[in-house]
Amino acid sequence: MKKLLKMSKTSKQNYITYAMVLVVALIAGVMDATGNMSSLMSGLLVPVCAYVILAVALNLCVGILGELSIGHAGFMCVGAFVSAFFSKLMASTIPVAWIRFTLALILGVGFSALIGFLIGLPVLRLKGDYLAIVTLAFGEIIKNVAAVLYVGRDSKGLHFSLQDTMSLGLEKDGEVIIKGAQGITGTPNDSNFVIGVILVLVTLIIVNNLVNSRDGRAIMAIRDNLIAAESVGINITKYKLIAFSISAALSGIAGVLYAHNLNTLMSTSKNFGYNMSIMILVYVVLGGIGNIRGSVFAAALLVILPELLRFLNDYRMLIYAVILIVVMLFNWAPSALAFREKVKAKWKKTPDSTKKEVA
Amino acid sequence: MQFLSYFINGISLGSIYAIIALGYTMVYGIAKMLNFAHGDIIMVGGYIIYVAVATLGLAPLPSIVIAVVLCTLLGILVEKVAYKPLRNAGSSLAVLITAIGVSYLLQNAALLIFGSSTKAFTSVVTVPAIHLFDGQVVISGEVVVTVITCFIIMGALVLFINKTKAGQAMLAVSEDKGAAQLMGINVNATISLTFAIGSGLAAIAGALLCSAYPTLTPYTGSMPGIKAFVAAVFGGIGSVPGALIGGIILGIIEILSKAYISSKLSDAIVFGILIVVLLVKPTGILGKNIQEKV
Numbered sequence: 001m002k003k004l005l006k007m008s009k010t011s012k013q014n015y016i017t018y019a020m021v022l023v024v025a026l027i028a029g030v031m032d033a034t035g036n037m038s039s040l041m042s043g044l045l046v047p048v049c050a051y052v053i054l055a056v057a058l059n060l061c062v063g064i065l066g067e068l069s070i071g072h073a074g075f076m077c078v079g080a081f082v083s084a085f086f087s088k089l090m091a092s093t094i095p096v097a098w099i100r101f102t103l104a105l106i107l108g109v110g111f112s113a114l115i116g117f118l119i120g121l122p123v124l125r126l127k128g129d130y131l132a133i134v135t136l137a138f139g140e141i142i143k144n145v146a147a148v149l150y151v152g153r154d155s156k157g158l159h160f161s162l163q164d165t166m167s168l169g170l171e172k173d174g175e176v177i178i179k180g181a182q183g184i185t186g187t188p189n190d191s192n193f194v195i196g197v198i199l200v201l202v203t204l205i206i207v208n209n210l211v212n213s214r215d216g217r218a219i220m221a222i223r224d225n226l227i228a229a230e231s232v233g234i235n236i237t238k239y240k241l242i243a244f245s246i247s248a249a250l251s252g253i254a255g256v257l258y259a260h261n262l263n264t265l266m267s268t269s270k271n272f273g274y275n276m277s278i279m280i281l282v283y284v285v286l287g288g289i290g291n292i293r294g295s296v297f298a299a300a301l302l303v304i305l306p307e308l309l310r311f312l313n314d315y316r317m318l319i320y321a322v323i324l325i326v327v328m329l330f331n332w333a334p335s336a337l338a339f340r341e342k343v344k345a346k347w348k349k350t351p352d353s354t355k356k357e358v359a
Numbered sequence: 360m361q362f363l364s365y366f367i368n369g370i371s372l373g374s375i376y377a378i379i380a381l382g383y384t385m386v387y388g389i390a391k392m393l394n395f396a397h398g399d400i401i402m403v404g405g406y407i408i409y410v411a412v413a414t415l416g417l418a419p420l421p422s423i424v425i426a427v428v429l430c431t432l433l434g435i436l437v438e439k440v441a442y443k444p445l446r447n448a449g450s451s452l453a454v455l456i457t458a459i460g461v462s463y464l465l466q467n468a469a470l471l472i473f474g475s476s477t478k479a480f481t482s483v484v485t486v487p488a489i490h491l492f493d494g495q496v497v498i499s500g501e502v503v504v505t506v507i508t509c510f511i512i513m514g515a516l517v518l519f520i521n522k523t524k525a526g527q528a529m530l531a532v533s534e535d536k537g538a539a540q541l542m543g544i545n546v547n548a549t550i551s552l553t554f555a556i557g558s559g560l561a562a563i564a565g566a567l568l569c570s571a572y573p574t575l576t577p578y579t580g581s582m583p584g585i586k587a588f589v590a591a592v593f594g595g596i597g598s599v600p601g602a603l604i605g606g607i608i609l610g611i612i613e614i615l616s617k618a619y620i621s622s623k624l625s626d627a628i629v630f631g632i633l634i635v636v637l638l639v640k641p642t643g644i645l646g647k648n649i650q651e652k653v
């Protein structure tokens with residue numbers, strides 16, 4: 001107890017976040033196990049975890065590093081395809097599900113981080129709008145390449161092609177693992193809700209610890225003022241790359257989770273395209289840019305809400321778009337900020353409501 | 360001969376990109392923002408013409424005029440409501456995300472009104488095709504009109520910017536907003552004018568794009584919009600002739616890579632070029648290099 005009291009304010013906040021995630025997950029898990037959840041909702045449990053991780057990963061890039069990436073679905077795509085490919089390849093070689101999944105996870109995350117690093121190396125020299133459009137470009141390239149990639153296996157080993165199954169030149173006993181636009185079919189369903197929640201917590205711990213470390217403060221200094229940060233000796237390239245690669249790696253976790261929850265993994269513009277990247281951005285903006293806990297709950301809520309509000313389905317995207325614009329205007333426009341200050345000041349002046357003031 | 364006809368198609372597509380890129384490049388030059396919703400204004404223009412021709416039974420030319428007027432108004436409205444309040448915001452991210460929101464809004468509004476089904480767009484061009492080399496190379500009327508329109512617009516715009524007071528005001532605002540204001544230039548009106556011109560051009564681009572590729576969906580504008588931005592960056596953002604050069608080169612590359620490499624990878628190739636350009640010469644072919652100061 002004493003230790004708990006001594007804890008700094010930020011770590012207290014972090015533990016509150018973890019506890020909240022655990023409580024929500026526990027309630028959802030119990031509801032699912034006792035059959036109090038519709039099959040539609042219980043089918044959403046793992047995707048919710050994947051999107052939460054993705055939102056936290058993007059928030060690290062947008063909120064903490066301060067660089068807008070609209071290609072994060074691409075990193076998710078890398079993680080998903082690499083891990084699903086591995087799992088399918090090793091389905092008979094490694095029969096134990098958790099060992100296979102762990103290896104697939106390591107591989108998927110490793111590849112996403114590598115791609116993130118390779119993309120970040122040249123791209124992070126650019127600023128603002130240019131960086132956004134280049135991340136978009138990379139995301140689209142990854143998605144397009146994944147949609148035309150053919151990989152087959154026979155006794156001679158692996159064969160790769162960007163054309164069709166014929167050009168793989170497989171022997172008669174050969175097996176096509178990735179079938180271009182049809183993607184990977186028959187990935188073992190190794191992920192479940194418990195794994196999802198664990199991965200969400202791991203992601204949160206990684207990000208929170210990074211933010212509160214020396215490196216994290218350097219990253220935020222770069223966000224706040226690049227020239228000032230450089231002049232006090234912060235290695236801009238290094239810290240930008242660290243944050244960007246970690247963000248990509250975390251998106252890879254989401255991809256691995258996502259891929260192992262599906263029978264068929266395809267690369268379409270719906271799941272790994274530009275629209276998905278925007279969707280994640282909506283989660284981040286609604287949860288609050290730079291607010292990790294906000295991202296978690298905004299993502300979870302926005303994935304589940306449409307299923308609860310089926311009657312609004314046609315208007316859902318329209319409403320999201322309006323909310324995105326209104327939230328941005330309300331939080332960033334100088335006139336809106338001035339207005340909020342004024343309201344706040346008035347609120348403070350009324351004597352009986354001084355305690356109600358929310359920070 | 361095959362190559363020649365691909366090449367001509369490339370120039371035609373490139374001309375459309377160039378017209379769209381003009382909107383990006385002018386807005387970027389003046390407001391220093393990437394107007395993500397620009398591509399979707401093309402789509403709105405396409406739908407307005409579709410409704411005017413197919414439902415109201417108007418002739419092509421008046422429908423295009425209606426589309427240009429409505430898109431111009433839409434552009435001004437978007438600027439006033441969504442972008443202007445954020446002009447002095449602390450972070451440039453804010454206006455970029457808002458622009459993405461506007462783009463999303465336009466797409467989903469169109470989806471709600473017109474549905475996701477593809478609409479068959481009747482070409483607004485009535486010029487007959489030109490047959491060369493005994494019919495081995497056919498240049499369609501759309502291609503002829505597109506290329507001519509593009510060059511007329513370019514010429515008119517260069518004259519407008521260099522010879523008129525409003526055009527000079529645009530140049531001044533893009534150079535230094537504060538100084539321009541001190542010289543008595545109405546900065547807000549100038550920015551609105553830029554958005555108006557860009558959006559009007561987007562409507563024309565929409566008419567040409569939908570005539571050349573006669574399908575119309577709520578997402579028609581987004582990919583050409585992004586590619587036109589690539590063209591604008593390629594030519595040097597902020598430069599009018601740069602948009603023309605960048606657009607045409609990009610159009611040719613896209614059509615040739617579609618024809619000779621892979622139709623599925625042509626988008627990837629176009630984006631690959633953007634990345635290479637930004638890394639080798641971030642200011643583009645005709646752009647100016649501006650050093651950031653404290």
